[in-house]
Amino acid sequence: MEVAVHTLTKHFGPVRANDGLTVRFAEGQIHGVLGENGAGKSTLMKLISGYLRPDGGTLTLGGRAVTLQNPGDALKAGVGMVHQEPLDLPAFSALENLLCAAPRWALPTMAEARNTLRLLAGRLGFTVEPDALVAEMTVGQRQQLEIIRLLACGARVLILDEPTTGITAAQARALFTALRKLAAEGNTVLFVSHKLDEVADLCDTVSVLRAGRLVGEQMALPQPQARLLELMFGAGMGGWGSEAEGLARENGALRESAGGQPGAQAAWRLERVTARERNLTLRDLSLTIPAGRIVGLAGLDGSGQQILLRLLAGRARPEAGRVIVRGTDLTGAPSRAFRSAGVEYLPADRLAEGMVGPLSLADHFALLQAGALVDRGAAERAARAAIEGYGIKATPVTPMSALSGGNQQRAMLALVPERCGGLVCEHPTRGLDVASARAIWRRLLQRRAEGCAVVFASADLDELLEYSDEVLVFFAGQVSPPLARASLSTGRLAELIGGVGFDGAAQRG
Amino acid sequence: MNQVITLLAAVLAGAAPLVIASMGATLSERAGVVNLSLDGTILLGAMAGFGVALSTGNLALGFGMAALVGALVALVLAYLSLTLGQSQTAVGFVLALLCTELSSFLGAPFVRVSGPAVPFAPIPLLAEIPLLGPLLFRHDAVIYASMLLVPLSWWFLFRTRAGLTIRALGERPQAAYARGVPVVPLRYLATIAGGALVGLAGAAYSLDLKQGWSYRHTFGAGWIALAIVIFGGWRPWRVALGCYLFAALEILALRSQSALPGAPTQVFQVAPFALMIVVLALVNLAGSPALARRIAALPPPLREPLRRLVARIAAPPPAALGQPFERP
Numbered sequence: 149m150e151v152a153v154h155t156l157t158k159h160f161g162p163v164r165a166n167d168g169l170t171v172r173f174a175e176g177q178i179h180g181v182l183g184e185n186g187a188g189k190s191t192l193m194k195l196i197s198g199y200l201r202p203d204g205g206t207l208t209l210g211g212r213a214v215t216l217q218n219p220g221d222a223l224k225a226g227v228g229m230v231h232q233e234p235l236d237l238p239a240f241s242a243l244e245n246l247l248c249a250a251p252r253w254a255l256p257t258m259a260e261a262r263n264t265l266r267l268l269a270g271r272l273g274f275t276v277e278p279d280a281l282v283a284e285m286t287v288g289q290r291q292q293l294e295i296i297r298l299l300a301c302g303a304r305v306l307i308l309d310e311p312t313t314g315i316t317a318a319q320a321r322a323l324f325t326a327l328r329k330l331a332a333e334g335n336t337v338l339f340v341s342h343k344l345d346e347v348a349d350l351c352d353t354v355s356v357l358r359a360g361r362l363v364g365e366q367m368a369l370p371q372p373q374a375r376l377l378e379l380m381f382g383a384g385m386g387g388w389g390s391e392a393e394g395l396a397r398e399n400g401a402l403r404e405s406a407g408g409q410p411g412a413q414a415a416w417r418l419e420r421v422t423a424r425e426r427n428l429t430l431r432d433l434s435l436t437i438p439a440g441r442i443v444g445l446a447g448l449d450g451s452g453q454q455i456l457l458r459l460l461a462g463r464a465r466p467e468a469g470r471v472i473v474r475g476t477d478l479t480g481a482p483s484r485a486f487r488s489a490g491v492e493y494l495p496a497d498r499l500a501e502g503m504v505g506p507l508s509l510a511d512h513f514a515l516l517q518a519g520a521l522v523d524r525g526a527a528e529r530a531a532r533a534a535i536e537g538y539g540i541k542a543t544p545v546t547p548m549s550a551l552s553g554g555n556q557q558r559a560m561l562a563l564v565p566e567r568c569g570g571l572v573c574e575h576p577t578r579g580l581d582v583a584s585a586r587a588i589w590r591r592l593l594q595r596r597a598e599g600c601a602v603v604f605a606s607a608d609l610d611e612l613l614e615y616s617d618e619v620l621v622f623f624a625g626q627v628s629p630p631l632a633r634a635s636l637s638t639g640r641l642a643e644l645i646g647g648v649g650f651d652g653a654a655q656r657g
Numbered sequence: 658m659n660q661v662i663t664l665l666a667a668v669l670a671g672a673a674p675l676v677i678a679s680m681g682a683t684l685s686e687r688a689g690v691v692n693l694s695l696d697g698t699i700l701l702g703a704m705a706g707f708g709v710a711l712s713t714g715n716l717a718l719g720f721g722m723a724a725l726v727g728a729l730v731a732l733v734l735a736y737l738s739l740t741l742g743q744s745q746t747a748v749g750f751v752l753a754l755l756c757t758e759l760s761s762f763l764g765a766p767f768v769r770v771s772g773p774a775v776p777f778a779p780i781p782l783l784a785e786i787p788l789l790g791p792l793l794f795r796h797d798a799v800i801y802a803s804m805l806l807v808p809l810s811w812w813f814l815f816r817t818r819a820g821l822t823i824r825a826l827g828e829r830p831q832a833a834y835a836r837g838v839p840v841v842p843l844r845y846l847a848t849i850a851g852g853a854l855v856g857l858a859g860a861a862y863s864l865d866l867k868q869g870w871s872y873r874h875t876f877g878a879g880w881i882a883l884a885i886v887i888f889g890g891w892r893p894w895r896v897a898l899g900c901y902l903f904a905a906l907e908i909l910a911l912r913s914q915s916a917l918p919g920a921p922t923q924v925f926q927v928a929p930f931a932l933m934i935v936v937l938a939l940v941n942l943a944g945s946p947a948l949a950r951r952i953a954a955l956p957p958p959l960r961e962p963l964r965r966l967v968a969r970i971a972a973p974p975p976a977a978l979g980q981p982f983e984r985p
Contacts, residue, residue, distance in 0.1 A: 199835060200985055220837015235835040237828045239976060240821075247818065248825050249836035424953070467954075 149210040149226055149304045149336055150175045151196060156205035158191050165191040167360040168205065173305075173353075175210075178327055178337040180351035180369070182344070184380050184581035186552060188360040189340045190232070193307045196338070197229035198222030209305070220249075228298030229307040234290040238283035242276050246297050254301050261300075268296045272326040286449075288319030295326070306330060307338045312346055313579065316448045317645075324350050342581060344376055356380055381583065413475050415439045415491075415570040415601030416460055421469030425455045428625050433469070435620075435630075437601050439569065442592070443630065444612040445605040446645055447622030453605040454574070456620075456627070460603055461493035461572040462486030474569050490569030496578055498556045505549030509534060509542060509559055516563065534562035539587060554584025561591050571595060573604040577611065589615055609638050609645075623650045658788075664908065666792050672897075672904035673803035674699070674861035674875075678882040679889070679896050680810045681727070681854025687814055687891055688847030689827035690735065691979045693749025695855055696879025697756025698730045702859025704764035707870045710860075711772040719773070720860045727856020728849045730756060735848040738981070739841050745979050757873065767870040775799050775865040799865045806854075810893040823847055827891075827975030830982035840982050855879070881933060888937050890972020906932050944971035 152172040158165050165188045173179045183189045194200040196207060198216030206213050209225050216222045219229070236245050247261050255261040262278050269276050274292035282290055291311055298306060308327075312320045327337050327350065341347050347354055348370055356364035356379040364379040416437040423430050430452050437443055437460075445453040458464035459471060462483035470479045473489045483493075495501035503512060513534070514527035531544035538558045542551050548559065557580060564571065576592065577585035592602055593615070606612050612619055618630040621644040628644065644650055678699055685692050692698075702723035710719025734752055738745040775797045783794040793804070814820040822843065825833040830840045862875045881903060889896030906929035914925045942948055952963050 194985070218837055218839075219835045223837060229835075231835070235829070235832040237825055237832050239828045239973070240825075244821060248821050249818075249833060249838045252818075 150208075151227070151305055151336060151338070152208040153192070153196065154206045154208070156192070156195060156207065157203050158195055158200060159203050164360045166195065166202075169357075169360075169362050171355055171362055171365055173336055173338060173366075175336050176331055176334045177352040178331045178339055178350055179366075180347035180354040181338060181340045181357065182342065182347055182354055182364075182376060182380055183357035184342060184583070186359075187357040187380070189342075189357050190309055191360075192357065193229055193309055193338060193340055196222070196305075197227050197307055199229065199231075223298070223301050223303060224251075226302060226304040227307070228301065228303030228305070230291055230294045230298070230309065230311060232309040232311075232313065234287070234294045236282050236290055236294060239281070241279050241281055242285070242293050243278040245282055245293060246300065250297070250301055264300050265296060268299055272296070272329065273322050274326065286315070286319070288315035288323070291315065291323070292319075292326075299330075304334075305336045305338070307340070309340045310342070311339070312341065312343065314449065317642075318448075320346075342380075344373055348373075377582075381581075413439060414472075415441075415474060416603075417472040418459070419470040419472070421459065421466045421471060423455050423459055423464055423466045425458070425464065428452055428455065430455050430459075430625055430627065433627055435627075437570075437603060439601050440596055440599045441617045442596055442602045442604070442615055444616030444619045445603065445622060446609070446612050446619055446641060447605075448645060449607065451622035452625045452627065453622050456622075457493075457572050457574050457603065457605055460570070461491060463493065490565075490567065492564045492568050492571050494557075494560050494564075494571065494573040494576060496574040498553070498560060499549060502560050503548045503556065503563075506547050508545045508547055509540070509562075510544040512548070512559070512563055516565075534559065538562045538591065552584075554580045554587070557584070557588055558591070561588065564595075568595065568600050571600055571602045571604075573602065575606060576604050577606070577608070585611075609641050613638060613641065621645060621650070626650065659791075662788060662791050666795065667908055668901055668904045669792070669804065670796055670800050671866065671908060672900040673800045674858040674866060675878060675882055675885065675900040675903060676803040676897055677806060677861055678855045678858035678879065679885050679900055680806050680893060681851040681858065682882055682886045683810060683851075683889070683891055683893060683896055684814075684823070684854070685731070685848045685851030686886060686978055687827045687975060688823050688844050688851075689830060689975055689977045689980065689982075690738065690844055690848045690851075691745045691749060692731060692734055692848060692851060692855070693746060693883070694730055694734055694752035694756060694879075695883055696877065697753035697760070698727050698852065698855045699859040699862070699875050699879045699882075700760040700873065701730065701756040702726050702856035703863035703875050704760040704767065704859070704870055706856075706860030707772055707863035708764065708767050710864055711767060711770065714773060716773055716775060716864060719864055720857060723856040723860035724853040725856070727859070728853040730856070731848045731852020732845075734852070735845045739844055739848075742981055742983070745981075753879070757876070760874075761872055764870050764872075764874075769869065769871060771869060773864065774868045797865060799861045803861070807893050807897040814893065824975070827977055830977055830980070831985075834982070834984070840984075844982070855882075858882075877930070881930065884933060884937055887974070888933075888940055890940075891975060892972065895972070902936070903929055903933055940970060940972070943967045944973055 150173065154170050156166055156169045169192060181189050191200065195202050198219045198221050207216065209227065214225055237248060240248065243261055243265060246265055247255055255264060265276065265278050274296065276289055276293050276296065295306065311323060331337050339347065339351055351369055353366045354369055354371065355362060355366055356376065358380060414436045418433055418435040421433045428450065445456060447453050455464060459466060462478065462481060462485065465480050470477055473486060473491055476489055478485050478489060499505050510527045510531040513530040514522045517523060517527065528544045534540060535542060535544065538561065540555050540558045540562065542555055548556060551559065557576065577588055580588065596602055613633060613636060616633050618632055619636060619641065620630055621628040678695060682692060682695055705726045706719040706723030709722040710716050730752060734748055737743045737748045778797050779795040784790045814824060822833065822838055825838065826840060826844055834840050859875065863870055867874065885899035885903060886896055888899040910925040910928045914922065948967060952960060952967065955963065
């Protein structure tokens with residue numbers, strides 16, 4: 149079914165999230181929709197899937213103009229959307245999720261639903277157990293379940309919003325294979341992403357959004373990367389290529405300036421540590437992380453990086469072994485003790501663990517103050533300085549939850565005290581666009597130059613290779629010895645993450 | 658043996674209004690709406706039901722009136738919280754106080770007047786079965802209804818599509834909305850139906866198990882029903898078990914009064930509530946992360962069975978309980 153929108157417009161307050169968009173997505177193809185964070189991709193998709201209602205413009209499905217009151221209307225018309233965070237019911241089983249509010253004609257009985265689930269999963273190469281609780285499934289499986297549900301309910305247009313965030317490489321491959329199959333069967337797939345290589349790999353055409361407007365329409369792939377980047381971020385950046393080179397030079401300079409000061413005390417030392425989280429165990433891990441060094445943790449989600457990060461930040465207690473932070477044995481100490489020893493933790497889920505959503509930046513600085521009374525003036529001065537210094541787009545009194553992801557991350561970084569010996573970052577640039585990510589890394593490199601050790605986990609191989617001095621690869625709870633950046637290539641790192649030659653690497657070290 | 662059966666039968670009978678009220682609360686809370694007005698609604702339902710039955714001489718009209726009153730209170734709560742976006746807790750609490758006072762004020766003419774009552778109705782043949790007969794089949798219509806309501810609620814919530822949709826509203830209304838479910842209208846429906854049941858529970862007191870009307874006739878029943886729903890983990894069978902447990906405690910307290918003549922009577926009135934709090938605390942302990950950590954530190958042969966046991970006991974609330982939903 150062909151999807152077309154004409155002068156589609158949607159405002160949120162004064163912000164024009166979609167500003168008169170006109171575009172046509174042909175049937176039986178995979179259409180990439182690119183754009184940086186906040187470009188209006190998600191809004192457009194939510195309008196097409198009836199989740200939001202437009203302020204102006206029209207939507208045509210298969211040549212017929214439609215007005216969608218809600219997502220139910222859209223699904224009846226054959227349009228289904230998998231949201232970035234799948235909108236499913238964690239407390240229900242997969243089967244119950246499939247059945248919930250599904251039209252009777254699609255899934256008349258429980259047995260029929262079970263059958264459909266198995267059939268569609270088999271056909272698409274998905275692994276979803278009918279009786280598994282959604283809360284215990286991975287994001288990738290939840291996505292697969294949503295796709296199955298939408299297809300079972302009659303969707304012929306499938307919208308996926310940033311589907312590869314938070315899923316494993318294997319799941320992404322399975323997803324791409326399934327999407328190609330669906331398109332070949334005549335379905336229309338809209339694939340929203342800000343990852344260029346994925347779009348280039350999967351899609352037939354690509355459209356680019358910037359600031360709520362369409363700047364590149366239905367371009368046939370392949371397209372040169374530089375051109376797409378220019379469309380995404382605007383020509384005003386004076387050519388992305390030279391910017392990137394400039395950044396690399398800058399990073400290089402920063403890197404040379406520090407480089408593991410000899411004689412300095414190690415930021416962390418782990419001695420034969422064993423730690424467990426759910427069904428994963430890190431066993432007998434001994435490790436030294438010197439000051440002024442950046443250590444990247446690579447591996448599929450849930451291979452053990454999380455456990456190490458939490459150990460280093462004092463958020464998890466080892467079952468055996470010792471954790472020594474800057475010369476002090478803090479084994480089993482509360483995370484408070486780790487903080488007073490100069491270790492700071494930047495969690496991936498910023499609003500859940502990192503900050504208090506309704507409080508402002510000034511409030512957060514006030515929280516850091518000692519003493520019984522709040523010095524509002526000092527807090528606001530500190531917030532103003534942070535906004536200035538870190539380029540945060542906010543006022544001292546804007547609630548944190550109102551900031552974009554990049555600004556939240558910068559704010560968290562700004563809240564880290566000047567004198568800090570170790571920074572533990574979990575996916576520091578996840579969900580951020582290139583410019584924001586770069587700004588974050590400039591800060592992290594600066595910290596490193598000041599002698600701070602940085603440990604970060606990332607799923608982005610380029611990020612790992614670009615910024616780490618050393619990389620630790622995790623594979624199903626096994627940890628490689630520290631691998632020098634120079635000894636690694638993207639291909640080699642990808643192999644190790646997938647477990648290829650992992651034992652060899654482990655033995656060599 | 659006969660004595661035990663008599664005692665158990667008294668528990669089944671005594672818990673009937675609580676069962677009806679807590680099934681109503683379970684229904685609306687499963688849809689994500691907390692109706693804190695329960696205690697006031699039961700009082701108002703008891704008063705209105707008794708008043709109407711007394712003046713018309715028609716029991717059915719009395720029960721109908723009680724259900725209507727309960728539904729109306731729930732409608733007010735739903736309008737204020739779901740449509741006007743006010744806090745369910747605050748609105749519910751104020752409604753509880755309002756209904757309590759209203760029942761005292763409007764019910765003044767009926768205080769200590771004797772009125773109609775639901776007749777005893779043993780079921781022919783079934784009542785003659787040894788043991789089971791006196792336990793289950795020698796009651797009246799209200800008690801039978803309360804016993805049927807439990808499997809019915811379970812079947813509705815866990816075995817029908819409508820029940821699945823209702824539960825989705827309480828777990829994640831955004832997901833229900835994305836599936837095309839009209840979230841707010843259905844929440845209204847569940848709240849009002851739940852409220853009607855709570856109103857009926859009031860009439861079950863005043864026309865059956867605590868016949869007549871007096872100042873604050875059923876005071877406390879609604880609050881305990883709310884607590885029992887938590888104890889029962891929003892699952893009808895367990896909620897019913899909680900009701901029967903509480904009724905048993907009440908009867909036990911009453912019986913032990915004669916055994917301990919020295920103790921003040923207030924002790925026996927309060928004891929069931931205190932014991933219920935202890936039970937509630939113990940049950941909710943099962944769901945606490947602290948306990949999960951302790952268990953995780955145990956040696957493996959102990960860990961798995963304990964973890965499974967605790968997972969069975971723990972009963973998490975509907976994830977979106979009390980949360981407002983706004984159309985995106």
